[in-house]
Amino acid sequence: MAAVDTGAVSVFEAETAAARHELLVHCYRMLGSPDDAEDAVQETLERAWRAWDGFQHRSSVRTWLYRIATHVCLDRLRTRPAQATVGLDGIPESTHATAVVLPFPGGGDDLRLAFVVALQDLPATQRAVQLLRDVLRFSAIETAEALDTTVAAVKSALQRARARIARTAPRAEAVTEPTDAASRRALDTYVDAFTSGDVARLVDLLREDAVLELQPEGGVYEGKIACAAVLRSASGQGAWHMRPVVANGQPAAVVHRDGDAFGVAVLDVGPDGIARITVFADPSLVTRFGIQSARPGGGQPPAE
Structure with a gap:
């Protein structure tokens, strides 16, 4: 068995540490479960470590990790039973069944239960596009690269995701922050x-x-x-x-x-x-x- 390069491990841990909580929140939005999110982050970091030598910082570490985490979540969603639905404009789609969305300790942007629940109603790819574009503020090009698709496909998916969120989510409430x-x-x-x-x-x-x-x-x-x-x-x-x-x-x-x-x-x-x-x-x-x-x-x- 090859010896572990402790220096490389230290560099990897130092460069990924700041993103770990962000990744946990992202995976929670994707999967609807804090436990599943923790497992997904662990898998993300394992995949990232295996690919670390070839990464060569061609993008920011944060962007690279979000790309890996999104694919981990998409892989996990594909193992869930599919539910056939009819999407916007009568186009057949499928969503992946999830257990009850469970609460996430603490605060953060775009973590409100109504939003996370509404996300679970989206097909997996639309869910990923919605989060990458509207929450993480990735550009259309960055999102297309992260999902190995085209900009046109991203724009179409985002339009349909936004329309479904607006249609299915409870109406937006004027709320005060819990610290108020x-x-x-x-x-x-x-x-x-x-x-x-x-x-x-x-x-x-x-x-x-x-x-x-x-x-x-x-x-x-x-x-x-x-x-x-x-x-x-x-x-x-x-x-x-x-x-x-x-x-x-x-x-x-x-x-x-x-x-x-x-x-x-x-x-x-x-x-x-x-x-x-x-x-x-x-x-x-x-x-x-x-x-x-x-x-x-x-x-x-x-x-x-």
Whole structure:
């Protein structure tokens, strides 16, 4: 077995380190799963290392890594079951089935759940073009080179992707950032009202057209009245404890029930109230957000 050139390894790690989080976010947008994204980044770096000697910096390291990461994600999407759909202008297309889009810890540009969910409805190549052109701001030529296609094909795919996103994504909401005082107050009030069983105050936070989505069962409740019925029922089922966090750049809470990990609730907060609550009943998400357990004795863990 040939000896590993430790000097080359050090150079490779130094030149790729800054891009690793960006690649993780990109792969998450492509795949809709933080776990799948982490695996894809690992494969990207393995492919990059094998090709490092031949790279010769003909482009920036960042651009080169994004090209590899996009192909890794496309390869992974091709292994998912295909779903036949009819695209714009009646053109047959196929998308690749994905599990429920799971929340991503922390913030960042273009990470909102509604956008990531809408991306999953795009055929894989359109998804890649949309992200490379509209999110990463690659030129049409750079995108064509990254995907081994033509500029004309990129322009066509981008036009169709933008139209489908506009048609299928929930309407854009005017939202405040989770670091803003108004957004944090809404989250703190939501946490306090839910954990104390104050349903009236909880419902007062909601817009009239608020939506409550429960994953993974997929239940969707539209309107304040429908949401209130579900929240009223849930608030009486056990002792709830929540810790404020940020998910997909949005205010969120890690949830425990009766001392056991329950999942994560993500809020879409607008200037006139909570527009959407997405609840992920998945205990494994609790540790992903860096929280191990509820505070002993029944108290709410302190906010970070």
